[in-house]
Amino acid sequence: MQFQHHGLSNEELLDLYKAMLKPRMIEEKMLILLRQGKISKWFSGIGQEAIAAGVTLALQPEEYILPMHRNLGVFTNRNVPLNRLFSQWQGKKSGFTKGRDRSFHFGTQEFRIVGMISHLGPQLGVADGIALADRLQGNKRVTAVFTGEGATSEGDFHEALNIAAVWDLPVIFCVENNGYGLSTPTSEQFRCKHIADKGKGYGMESYIIDGNNILEVYSRLKALTKSVRQRPRPLLLEFKTFRMRGHEEASGTKYVPQHLLDEWAARDPIENYVAYLKEEKVLSEEVEVEIKKEFIHEIDDNLQLAFAEEPIQSTESIELSDVYKDFVYQNVKEQDGKSNIRLVDAISDGLKQSMEKHDNLIILGQDIADYGGVFKVTEGFTEAFGKDRVRNTPICESAVVSAAMGLSINGMKTVMEMQFADFVSSGFNPIVNYLAKVHYRWNEPADVVIRMPCGAGVGAGPFHSQTNEAWFTKTPGLKVVYPAFPYDAKGLLATAINDPNPVLFFEHKALYRSIYQDVPDSYYTLPFGKASLLKEGEDITVVTYGAGVHWMLEILDNNTHFKVDLIDLRTLQPLDWETIFSSVKKTGKCLIVQEDTLFGSIASDISATLMEKCFEFLDAPVKRIGSMETPVPFARTLEDLYLPKGRIVEALSDLLNY
Numbered sequence: 001m002q003f004q005h006h007g008l009s010n011e012e013l014l015d016l017y018k019a020m021l022k023p024r025m026i027e028e029k030m031l032i033l034l035r036q037g038k039i040s041k042w043f044s045g046i047g048q049e050a051i052a053a054g055v056t057l058a059l060q061p062e063e064y065i066l067p068m069h070r071n072l073g074v075f076t077n078r079n080v081p082l083n084r085l086f087s088q089w090q091g092k093k094s095g096f097t098k099g100r101d102r103s104f105h106f107g108t109q110e111f112r113i114v115g116m117i118s119h120l121g122p123q124l125g126v127a128d129g130i131a132l133a134d135r136l137q138g139n140k141r142v143t144a145v146f147t148g149e150g151a152t153s154e155g156d157f158h159e160a161l162n163i164a165a166v167w168d169l170p171v172i173f174c175v176e177n178n179g180y181g182l183s184t185p186t187s188e189q190f191r192c193k194h195i196a197d198k199g200k201g202y203g204m205e206s207y208i209i210d211g212n213n214i215l216e217v218y219s220r221l222k223a224l225t226k227s228v229r230q231r232p233r234p235l236l237l238e239f240k241t242f243r244m245r246g247h248e249e250a251s252g253t254k255y256v257p258q259h260l261l262d263e264w265a266a267r268d269p270i271e272n273y274v275a276y277l278k279e280e281k282v283l284s285e286e287v288e289v290e291i292k293k294e295f296i297h298e299i300d301d302n303l304q305l306a307f308a309e310e311p312i313q314s315t316e317s318i319e320l321s322d323v324y325k326d327f328v329y330q331n332v333k334e335q336d337g338k339s340n341i342r343l344v345d346a347i348s349d350g351l352k353q354s355m356e357k358h359d360n361l362i363i364l365g366q367d368i369a370d371y372g373g374v375f376k377v378t379e380g381f382t383e384a385f386g387k388d389r390v391r392n393t394p395i396c397e398s399a400v401v402s403a404a405m406g407l408s409i410n411g412m413k414t415v416m417e418m419q420f421a422d423f424v425s426s427g428f429n430p431i432v433n434y435l436a437k438v439h440y441r442w443n444e445p446a447d448v449v450i451r452m453p454c455g456a457g458v459g460a461g462p463f464h465s466q467t468n469e470a471w472f473t474k475t476p477g478l479k480v481v482y483p484a485f486p487y488d489a490k491g492l493l494a495t496a497i498n499d500p501n502p503v504l505f506f507e508h509k510a511l512y513r514s515i516y517q518d519v520p521d522s523y524y525t526l527p528f529g530k531a532s533l534l535k536e537g538e539d540i541t542v543v544t545y546g547a548g549v550h551w552m553l554e555i556l557d558n559n560t561h562f563k564v565d566l567i568d569l570r571t572l573q574p575l576d577w578e579t580i581f582s583s584v585k586k587t588g589k590c591l592i593v594q595e596d597t598l599f600g601s602i603a604s605d606i607s608a609t610l611m612e613k614c615f616e617f618l619d620a621p622v623k624r625i626g627s628m629e630t631p632v633p634f635a636r637t638l639e640d641l642y643l644p645k646g647r648i649v650e651a652l653s654d655l656l657n658y
Contacts, residue, residue, distance in 0.1 A: 001212065001267060003276040006219040010282045016214050017277060018291060019053035020270050023072040025295050026082070029303070030089070034249055038307075039089045041103060045070030047212070047244035050269035051176055053077055054217030055144055058225050064130045064410070066114045066123045066145040069104045070176065070243075074146075078111040082298060086306035094305075097442050098322070099312040106442045107409075114409060115442075120147060121156025122430040124173065125399035128160055129406020129414075131169040131232075136362070136388055136412070140229045144172045150181025152195055156429075159399030164234035165202040166394060171234045172224065176211060178243040183255040199236035211239030212269040242267075323476050324501045325445040329527050332494070334520035344512035346486035346519050347451075348377045350493040351415065353523040355385050358413055361497065363390045364400055365417030365451075374419055375453055375512060397427030401450070405434055408447040413497060421454035421506065422466045435502040436477030445500040449493075455547055455595060456627075456643060457510035461634035467546065467594075470601045472504045473573050479528060480573040482506040484549035486517040488570055491526030498525065508546050515550065529574035533583070537563030540655050541583040543606060544593040545569040551645045552593060555652075562652050572602055577609070584610055588619035589655050593648060598626040620658035625651050 005013060027046055034042045045052065052073030059065055067074040075085060088095030089103060096106040107114040114130070116123050127145035134141045151157055152175060164171045175195050179186060192198060199206030207224070210216045217239070224235060242264035246252045253261065277283035341349070355361050363378060369392040372379030381390045393400045397418065404414035418424050424431070435446040456465040472478045479501055483489040489507065496503040534549070535556060542564045544552055549568045556562055565583040569576065584590050590610055592603040603624040610622050628642045640646065 001210075001272045003213065003215050003273065004219075005280070006215060008215075013277060013280075013282050014287075016053065016057070016218060017270075017273060017283065019057055019073060019077050020049040020214060020273070021291065022076045022295050023049055023052070024270055025292070026072060026076070026299055029299055031249070041248055043069035043103065043248045044243075044245035045072055047264065047268060048176060048178060048241045049073050050214040050217050050273075051174070051211045051239045051241060052146075054214050055172075055174055055221050058218055058221030059142065059144055062112060063141045064112045064114060064127070064143045066116070066127050066143070067104065068116050068120070068146045068148065068176075070178075071104070071146055074113060075104075075111075078113060080108065080111050080113070082302035083305040086303055087309055090306055090309075091312060092306060092309040093312045094309060098314070101441045107444055108442070109409075109444070117433055117437075119429050119433050120151040121154040121160075121398070122402040122405070122434050123147070124156055124160035125163070125402025125430065126406040126409065126434070127171050127173075128163050128167075128169055128399065129403035129408070130410045131164070131171045131406070132167060132403060133407050133410030133412045135169065135232060137410075142170045142172055142225050142228045144174055146174045146176065148181065149175060149177040149179075149186055149195055150184065150189060152198065153189055156398050156402070159394070159396035160402070161199070161202045161204060161234065161236065162394055162396060163399050163403060165204050167391075168233050170228045170232040172221075172228065173234065173236045175236070175238050176241055177238055178241045179260070180243055180247070180256065182247040182251065194238055196236060196238040204234055204236050206236035206238065208238050208240060211241035212267045212272070214269055214273055322443070323440050324479075325439050327499045327501060329495065330498065330525065331527070332523060332525040334524040335522035337521040338518040339521055340516055340518050341486055342513050343486045343489055343507070343515045344375060344377060346490040346517075347493060347507060348379070349519070350490035351377065352381065352384065354415075354494055354497045355381070355389065357523065358497065360411065361389070361413040361415065362407060363415050363417070364393050364404060366393055366395055366419045368392060368417050373417055375509070377417070377451075397423055398430055401427040401430040401448075402434065404448040404450075405430065405438070405446055408445065413447045415449045415451060415497060417451045419453070420464050421452035421468055422463050424450070424452065424468065424471075428471070431472070431478070431502070431504075432475045436475045438477075439501070440477060446502040447500045449496045449503045449505055452504055452506045453509050453512075454506050455508040455510055456632045456639055457547065459634060459636050459639060460509075460632075462631040465632035467506070467508070467596050469504070469506055469572055470596055473602050473605070474600075477502065478573060479503045479571070480506070481528070481571045482545045483570055484508070484511065484515075484546055484568055486515060486519045488526060488532070488568075490519055491524050492528070492570065494523060495525045495528060499528070506546065510547060511550065528571045529576050530570070531576035531579040532568040532570055533565060533579065534568055535564060535566040537565055537587070539563040539587060539589065540652065541565045541567065541580070541587045541590045542593060542652075543567045543569065543580055543590065545572065547595050548593040551648060555648055559649060559652070562656065564652075575606075580606065580610070581614055584614045585617045588617055589658070590618075590622045591651055591655055592622065592624045593644065594624075594626045595643065596626055597629050598624055599629065601626060620655055623651055623655055
């Protein structure tokens with residue numbers, strides 16, 4: 001291994017040694033504690049210390065870095081207190097996740113570190129969002145994000161690189177090519193000779209760096225980060241290294257040929273660097289011993305602090321209260337002046353006024369800029385707010401959702417238009433595993449609204465007609481809004497954007513241009529978790545939302561003998577249980593109407609809860625009605641058969657006569 005000091009002083013050369021040695025010594029101690037059962041799991045980075053240390057030291061303290069589970073050197077070189085790290089690994093209170101997540105699955109704004117989740121890909125898109133926020137805010141900063149060679153096979157990797165390239169984002173993608181994804185060698189992961197070659201397809205600069213040579217890592221990163229700060233652009237860096245221990249300790253290394261272990265052991269980044277420092281008379285035996293003694297004491301002292309902590313305790317109320325960031329709803333009353341407008345106009349108007357109110361609000365989506373979106377919700381927005389704030393995205397929903405999370409981390413708000421709600425399946429992972437869990441895990445809000453044009457009745461077939469709200473009402477940490485009227489849509493959208501929690505905002509396509517209402521011209525808000533009682537009656541409670549509201553209004557107008565309480569839920573998470581319970585206790589009968597199919601749906605949950613909470617008040621079984629258990633068909637006759645509208649009158653009659 002050839003070392004060149006690149007003009008570094010002796011003190012700087014020693015600092016690089018310490019930057020690698022401390023995480024190595026901590027790891028060696030953790031492996032002992034793992035065998036003693038004092039920590040639950042360990043992912044070793046032994047042999048890869050030069051990468052984390054060199055990259056971290058090349059960045060400025062205010063620049064974000066997104067590490068993985070073999071990058072302990074990121075945390076130690078950002079001076080994260082060791083007692084807090086040790087407490088984190090033991091699930092103690094002084095850690096970063098209150099015992100809710102393990103090892104390096106956490107972030108900390110204090111140290112500008114954003115940790116990984118087990119689904120590796122989203123963090124690459126998160127880095128895009130952080131870097132985009134820096135560009136929009138005029139910060140000359142870089143963002144560094146780590147991944148392994150295995151994760152370069154994931155779609156998120158390619159989506160994130162593509163977005164970064166298209167938008168000239170100052171992201172440094174650091175790929176640690178350590179030979180194996182768990183037990184799968186690189187020969188079974190990809191066919192290109194080098195991972196760095198993948199950058200060519202995105203028009204991106206890429207470099208291969210000896211990941212075991214701390215001087216090469218640090219000097220190259222110092223030069224590259226300086227260049228990227230001056231001329232923002234993404235870089236793909238492939239660090240050649242090797243994983244000397246198992247993927248995690250339980251898996252071992254029996255699948256690795258011994259000659260590879262021997263070859264890479266001879267290239268140990270610390271042992272080789274120590275030999276170089278001694279040869280250059282920079283490090284003596286005495287100084288080496290003193291440095292190690294200092295680290296031993298620091299590690300032991302901080303371990304004692306962590307061990308002395310009591311096991312973490314909590315309560316149901318504490319755990320539930322941390323699922324969402326606190327949001328104090330501010331009621332903004334409407335002003336004089338109304339216009340009779342369509343649902344689509346109300347959404348557009350509300351979004352425009354929120355853009356005027358929040359100068360840190362960004363809109364992301366396919367075809368939303370000059371084209372105005374496929375439903376023209378953002379028509380004229382680029383003229384009003386510019387293309388920096390109204391941004392066309394490539395067709396890569398997963399990385400765009402992740403980028404929205406990154407924008408939130410770096411102090412911005414995002415509304416993402418999912419072109420059709422059906423397409424959310426391509427961005428499902430970061431929504432349910434990142435946005436939904438991030439506040440509960442490490443107290444970080446996800447200030448993201450995802451607009452979801454949804455629903456059947458327009459002859460659009462299986463891939464443009466789903467109403468898939470139940471995918472998200474099931475997931476703790478998400479809020480779900482589903483307005484049926486222009487007035488509600490405008491006010492609830494304003495609240496969704498004000499709310500620092502992730503919101504799925506459903507907009508029924510069949511209602512976009514068919515439903516008109518007098519809507520205030522001014523900006524106003526409406527509260528979440530408050531249903532609307534549209535009609536009052538003594539016989540039956542009907543609970544519905546979205547298109548179901550308008551089916552019911554038409555049916556009740558044509559069948560006046562049904563005397564019902566008609567409840568429009570408006571928001572599905574949070575749900576207005578008080579209004580539902582109060583009505584059911586009055587009428588004794590309940591019909592739940594939805595467009596979604598029934599199994600595993602919001603109607604099923606409402607029905608089950610009514611049976612638990614209101615059983616003694618019921619005069620008949622709770623009845624549910626939803627669409628046929630098939631995908632949404634295309635032909636109008638088949639779509640009419642699929643939808644439940646034609647079966648509602650019979651269901652009402654059955655309940656009335658029960």
